[in-house]
Amino acid sequence: MTKEQERARARRRQEKLDAREAQRAREAARNRQVAVVVAAVLVVVALFVVLANVMGGSDTETAGGATPSASASAAPSASVAGCKPAPAAPKEITPMTLPDPKTAAGKTFEATITTNCGDIVLALDGAKAPQTVASFVSLAGGDYWADSPCHRLTTAGIFVLQCGDPLGGAGPGPGYTFGIENAPADGSYPKGTLAMARTSDPNSNGGQFFIVYDDTTLPTEGGGYSIFGTVTAGMDIVEKIAAAGVAGGAEDGTPAAPISILEVAVTEKKA
Template identity: 60%
Template sequence: MTKQQERARARRRQAAQQRGTQQVVSESTKDKRLFGVILAVILVVAAAVAVPHLLPDADTSPAATPKPAATTAGLQPGQELAAGCQQPPALQQTPKSFATVPDKKTAAGRTFLATVTTTCGDLTLELDGTKAPQAVASFVFLAKQGYWAPSPCHRVTSAGIFVLQCGDPTGTGSGGPGYGFGVENAPKDGVYPAGTLAMARTSDPKSNGGQFFIAYEKTKLPTSGGGYTIFGRVTGGLDIVKKIASHKALPPNPNDGTPVSPISILSVKVTEKKA
């Protein structure tokens, strides 16, 4: 082999080595790019999984569904007072909390009358301690403790479910008295006649506490989890609830949300009904 041929062979060998090195670099670069794409996909998926846990439950049943609320006295944007209503007061700065469920024996076999004074007038209620002793014992206890003074009715629904939900001093729909108890006296058919007074809860059957709802029209609710405790009825002022409901809710969902026309509980007085 001539020297010229040897030099040509050496050049070819060097070029082949360079191509091999370039190929390794190229594969390495592609691997890095692929890893970056995979990592980005993982982060996007992780974010998508995490976000729903930060959002409120979309359940439309009368539950403690979180809703935005004003922190000072006055109207929220888009709200307007209904005829005969006063401006709602500021929310409680430090809502009361209790560690122990009230003893149901304090209400068992007894009937109570309640007057709920609101910014739109008085609602009168009759509480059935025979059929729902635990719920009535809790309601009477919280009333005497001034738990709801004041508190807004934070939710109104008007499509299939016709209720006004009240009883959360925080105004968010997620507040409670610090304790919970199970379901009592829930209708097997899930039907709640107009004027029904019942406990609101989350999907947990033992999450009954301070929130309650009034059905202003006949309403059929899910029976899953045992349904919702009926513990009394409205004996006066249902027209007030219907008036608030007629104005529906603030956007984005006029059929379920914060009432356009606000109503707040100012005080609750309870006495035992004598035979």
């Protein structure tokens, strides 16, 4: 083999080596591009999940004008003495009709809320809040609250247990709304007060109500919150639910110890 042939053979070997090296470089570059695209997709998916969690909450009727925090979606985790397992919440609400306030005007009633933790007894004042009491009596008679969870507890600044939505805070209400009655001008709601929850709309009273388990001051802007009764027995039940705290350890959200309304019985008190 001549020297010229050897040099030609060497060039061919080098060209093959250069071609293989170029191919490896192209493959490495393609792999890096794929990795960048995959990482970008994962970032977009993560951002979507975060935004979905942040924006996924729904407005509810509230006491004090506050919106339940993210902890409101946390699952109940505690149990307290004397409580049986809470029933499954209803899946739908049957709309009802707003009753005539005259059915409760000037009258007083006793209501017994039977819960999975025991009975809470209320005195309802139809003289001071006839429309509110008429609505409460009507909803009780229609079994509107059967098996409905008390979906909100607040433990800082505002001390209330909020109940009355069969769907656990995300429901549409009983099919009607009405305005404010008998709201204190100074925003004072003593322990044992029974009052209506609402949105920022003063005419949004419906089926949700709250029980004050420690003296509380609520905003008066927008008209305050309708007081329509007091707790006369069973406050210890509310207090032990409050003592168990909020699910997830927050100050406003789902009670850690589940409590649900099983039924509500109302009788008129005769003079």
